[in-house]
Amino acid sequence: MDANEPLYVVCRNGVFVIPDGIYRSLSAVVSNGFVYLREDPDVLTISARPITDGRRRLLNSRFRALMFRNSTRLAIVNLKESIRVMAIL
Numbered sequence: 001m002d003a004n005e006p007l008y009v010v011c012r013n014g015v016f017v018i019p020d021g022i023y024r025s026l027s028a029v030v031s032n033g034f035v036y037l038r039e040d041p042d043v044l045t046i047s048a049r050p051i052t053d054g055r056r057r058l059l060n061s062r063f064r065a066l067m068f069r070n071s072t073r074l075a076i077v078n079l080k081e082s083i084r085v086m087a088i089l
Contacts, residue, residue: 006075008088014069015062016085018046022078023061029081035059039067047082 007019018026026035029048036054038045044065045051063085068074071087 004077004079006077006086009074009076011068011071011074011087013064014066014071015064016068016074018061018063018076018083020061022076022083025078025080026083027059030059033058037065039065042086044068044085045082046085049081051082 007022009016009019026046026048031048034056035058036047036049036051036056038047038051038054044067045054046063047054050056065085068085068087073088075086075088077084077086
């Protein structure tokens with residue numbers, strides 16, 4: 001499987017869990033234990049580096065995003081220092 005190929009996860013009321021391999025890959029580049037989140041209209045970006053208009057939170061494998069509260073399935077793309085999360089229609 002290609003590193004940039006999406007993985008699909010279940011989402012309930014906006015809560016989802018990052019797959020283990022992606023979580024380990026992201027945690028390997030997180031230097032201070034924090035990640036930065038930015039919600040765009042269709043994509044949630046979780047980055048190891050500060051991003052414009054992003055908020056900071058502790059790295060955890062479980063996330064909640066209100067933008068996905070009506071979604072049941074999400075695609076997660078690993079971009080090494082960040083991941084992109086998108087709803088599957």
